[in-house]
Amino acid sequence: MRTNKLDNKLVKLQLLNCIENSKLYIDFLNVKIDFYNKQIGLLNINKPSWFQRKKLKEYNILLHSYEEKIMDYYNKINNELNIILKLYNDINDKDA
Numbered sequence: 001m002r003t004n005k006l007d008n009k010l011v012k013l014q015l016l017n018c019i020e021n022s023k024l025y026i027d028f029l030n031v032k033i034d035f036y037n038k039q040i041g042l043l044n045i046n047k048p049s050w051f052q053r054k055k056l057k058e059y060n061i062l063l064h065s066y067e068e069k070i071m072d073y074y075n076k077i078n079n080e081l082n083i084i085l086k087l088y089n090d091i092n093d094k095d096a
Contacts, residue, residue, distance in 0.1 A: 015087050022080045022087075029073045029080075036066045036073075 043063055048055035 012091055015091050019084055019087050022084050026077050026080050029077050033070055033073050036070050040066050 040063060043059065043066070048059055050056065
């Protein structure tokens, strides 16, 4: 019986550690999102005029790639949040 309590405490501690790692990963992804948002801001400052078709095409391609990366990071954050919720539920199950 005593080892079962100890096992539950170790599992709970490991789950809490996984949650902390997920939070750090989310912070890392937020930094990357901020970076690409700043890149988009810089890109918009130097946006070519409508008559500079070649530069405007390059601008649109680069803008689209930044936006895709940002959406990808938001999807990863959503996945991490789902993992955190699952881990919290597992911790609550261990407490019961």
